[in-house]
Amino acid sequence: MTSMLTTPTRLRKSREASETRFKWFGRGAIALSLAFLVFMVGSIILQGKGALTTSEIAVTVDLSADNIDPNDIEATSFDSLMKKSLRETFPEVTSRGDKRKLYGLLSVDLGFELRDQIIADPSLLGGPQKLWFTASDDADLVLSGTVDRNLDEENRRMSDLEISWLETLEQSDSTNREFNTKFFTNGDSREPELAGILSALMGSILTLSVCFFVSFPIAILAAIYLEEFAPKNRLSQFIEVNINNLAAVPSIVFGLLGLAMLLNTFGLPRSTPLVGGLVLSLMTLPTIIIAARASLRAVPPSIREAALGMGASPVQATFHHVAPLALPGILTGTIVGMAQALGETAPLLMIGMVAFIADVPSSIVEPAAALPVQIFLWADASERAFVEKTSAAIIVLLVFLVLMNLMAIYLRKKFEKRF
Amino acid sequence: MNNIVTEMSGAASVQNKPAVNKAPIFTAKNVDVYYGAKQALDKINLDIPRNKVTSLIGPSGCGKSTFLRCLNRMNDLVDICRVEGDIQLEGQDIYAPEVDVVALRQHVGMVFQKPNPFPKSIYDNIAYGPRIHGLTSSKSELDDIVEWSLQRAGLWKEVSDRLQEPGTGLSGGQQQRLCIARAIAVRPEVILMDEPCSALDPIATATIEELIDELREKFTIVIVTHSMQQAARVSQRTAFFHLGNLVETGATKTLFTSPEDERTQNYITGRIG
Numbered sequence: 001m002t003s004m005l006t007t008p009t010r011l012r013k014s015r016e017a018s019e020t021r022f023k024w025f026g027r028g029a030i031a032l033s034l035a036f037l038v039f040m041v042g043s044i045i046l047q048g049k050g051a052l053t054t055s056e057i058a059v060t061v062d063l064s065a066d067n068i069d070p071n072d073i074e075a076t077s078f079d080s081l082m083k084k085s086l087r088e089t090f091p092e093v094t095s096r097g098d099k100r101k102l103y104g105l106l107s108v109d110l111g112f113e114l115r116d117q118i119i120a121d122p123s124l125l126g127g128p129q130k131l132w133f134t135a136s137d138d139a140d141l142v143l144s145g146t147v148d149r150n151l152d153e154e155n156r157r158m159s160d161l162e163i164s165w166l167e168t169l170e171q172s173d174s175t176n177r178e179f180n181t182k183f184f185t186n187g188d189s190r191e192p193e194l195a196g197i198l199s200a201l202m203g204s205i206l207t208l209s210v211c212f213f214v215s216f217p218i219a220i221l222a223a224i225y226l227e228e229f230a231p232k233n234r235l236s237q238f239i240e241v242n243i244n245n246l247a248a249v250p251s252i253v254f255g256l257l258g259l260a261m262l263l264n265t266f267g268l269p270r271s272t273p274l275v276g277g278l279v280l281s282l283m284t285l286p287t288i289i290i291a292a293r294a295s296l297r298a299v300p301p302s303i304r305e306a307a308l309g310m311g312a313s314p315v316q317a318t319f320h321h322v323a324p325l326a327l328p329g330i331l332t333g334t335i336v337g338m339a340q341a342l343g344e345t346a347p348l349l350m351i352g353m354v355a356f357i358a359d360v361p362s363s364i365v366e367p368a369a370a371l372p373v374q375i376f377l378w379a380d381a382s383e384r385a386f387v388e389k390t391s392a393a394i395i396v397l398l399v400f401l402v403l404m405n406l407m408a409i410y411l412r413k414k415f416e417k418r419f
Numbered sequence: 420m421n422n423i424v425t426e427m428s429g430a431a432s433v434q435n436k437p438a439v440n441k442a443p444i445f446t447a448k449n450v451d452v453y454y455g456a457k458q459a460l461d462k463i464n465l466d467i468p469r470n471k472v473t474s475l476i477g478p479s480g481c482g483k484s485t486f487l488r489c490l491n492r493m494n495d496l497v498d499i500c501r502v503e504g505d506i507q508l509e510g511q512d513i514y515a516p517e518v519d520v521v522a523l524r525q526h527v528g529m530v531f532q533k534p535n536p537f538p539k540s541i542y543d544n545i546a547y548g549p550r551i552h553g554l555t556s557s558k559s560e561l562d563d564i565v566e567w568s569l570q571r572a573g574l575w576k577e578v579s580d581r582l583q584e585p586g587t588g589l590s591g592g593q594q595q596r597l598c599i600a601r602a603i604a605v606r607p608e609v610i611l612m613d614e615p616c617s618a619l620d621p622i623a624t625a626t627i628e629e630l631i632d633e634l635r636e637k638f639t640i641v642i643v644t645h646s647m648q649q650a651a652r653v654s655q656r657t658a659f660f661h662l663g664n665l666v667e668t669g670a671t672k673t674l675f676t677s678p679e680d681e682r683t684q685n686y687i688t689g690r691i692g
Contacts, residue, residue, distance in 0.1 A: 306535040312521070312551055321537060
């Protein structure tokens with residue numbers, strides 16, 4: 001016998017079926033979005049990890065006084081000394097074209113690298129020394145195995161001859177792979193093996209600093225005034241609607257505004273973090289204002305009443321009690337806005353931050369690149385080796401973003417108070 | 420002044436020490452309050468006697484809380500609220516344009532329906548008022564005020580060893596006593612209480628009621644309450660509000676035993692409410 005509580009009615013069955021269905025749809029949605037995320041991050045890491053290591057080739061260089069005058073090191077032609085040493089390593093190479101290919105195994109910077117090593121350690125002078133040099137991007141791709149050596153010769157940039165040289169070097173233990181410090185200490189370069197992320201990273205940091213110091217105070221003051229002090233009338237409603245609209249304006253429009261106003265009218269220096277930061281702060285302002293107003297609104301009115309009832313003035317009530325309670329939310333909103341600004345490319349293109357900048361900027365009025373623009377530039381470059389540089393730059397950008405979000409979580413936990 | 424004398428005559432028998440100032444601390448004359456176009460209070464004339472507990476009773480929406488909030492101008496916070504008429508504190512019009520609302524609220528403190536301690540330490544909750552009003556010049560003076568206030572609020576024994584813990588960690592009744600301690604820390608003349616016990620259990624309520632009775636020595640108390648028993652227990656004078664009108668006011672005992680108005684009669688016997 002079934003009791004009235006256990007009878008499986010039709011209604012009960014359909015109700016239970018719909019609950020199960022919803023549960024599985026929800027799980028499916030989460031699984032799908034996680035899969036996309038894993039696929040995206042995974043493919044970027046797989047592609048980018050190659051750029052974190054670089055190949056080196058050892059060449060024996062005769063540093064005796066015949067080649068280098070110990071009293072006047074700078075007078076040496078390091079480039080021709082390097083070329084000579086390479087020719088001596090492979091004496092069978094005679095034709096002009098082959099020689100050029102041979103030099104191409106090493107980075108074009110080879111002369112400078114030799115000079116830097118000698119200046120760093122003058123005791124090398126006096127005799128033949130086996131020294132390490134950065135391999136060129138094409139040699140690196142072969143040595144790292146990114147390019148298949150068994151591919152048809154016409155489908156790869158390195159000829160069979162060049163590969164045979166590399167193999168000779170490998171057999172004599174004259175090749176090596178090590179962590180690519182250049183990627184983190186150099187600026188951009190036309191040569192992939194020398195190109196680094198530092199100038200873009202510094203550019204982004206400087207741009208974001210300008211953006212933060214401009215938008216944060218303005219946005220906080222605007223939000224506090226609008227939320228706590230402004231009379232609620234047509235005008236304040238109109239302003240509110242417009243702030244919400246501003247948050248939805250495409251970023252390239254802000255770029256055009258920056259180009260027209262900041263560069264053309266006010267004559268600020270182009271391609272600089274100053275202008276980039278100002279343009280990005282136009283974009284972040286509405287985001288921070290909206291987030292700050294939402295978290296101010298979430299502070300219970302009883303706190304305001306308590307403070308005002310104690311005889312605190314409205315400004316005291318706001319700054320002693322309401323704003324501190326809203327602070328975690330405000331900070332989270334700010335960092336979300338900053339993270340958006342960090343990834344923004346379009347407005348920076350408009351104000352000239354897309355220029356090729358090899359120097360690391362040290363102030364906000366020097367030309368600089370920015371991380372997303374650097375990614376855009378490398379993705380557009382023709383050399384095969386820039387593919388993995390692009391992914392590596394994306395990894396740097398993502399690490400930066402994760403750090404910012406961790407900071408948001410930390411600040412939230414630190415300032416959060418129960419009420 | 421005749422008006423005041425007649426108002427006071429009922430209460431005069433309770434206290435007739437010669438030193439006591441018998442003039443009412445608050446006098447309200449023809450007070451109208453509007454929320455937008457809606458009239459919430461109509462021609463209220465009420466005096467609040469000094470060092471007594473006056474309770475404002477009446478059914479929900481009768482305007483008793485609105486009247487209470489006129490006394491320290493908390494209604495200013497409501498944009499659409501408009502107050503007309505004359506409310507005087509110690510003979511001074513509190514709605515005069517030159518009045519400093521901050522000073523007014525220092526002299527007329529308030530305790531709210533829901534305990535609302537600041538999310539700060541117990542010490543800072545109480546020290547906040549004296550600090551912003553510049554009442555102390557040294558840390559030890561401030562410590563004394565905190566201790567005095569907590570003792571007056573009957574909370575000192577319970578919290579003296581954890582003054583640095585958050586005020587929000589106390590129980591509901593303790594939080595409400597903390598709010599009372601916070602209110603008296605700036606030495607107001609009047610304390611307004613807006614249904615201070617409605618969120619509390621009977622034991623916490625009894626503690627607060629005892630406290631109100633003790634505080635009467637130093638402060639004038641105006642309390643809004645839904646509970647007629649509470650009004651009868653704690654107050655010396657009672658005012659009955661109905662639909663925005665002040666129906667009847669008098670000594671609490673008289674009002675509850677022999678009300679003059681039929682509406683009062685109906686309310687206290689439970690026929691309207």
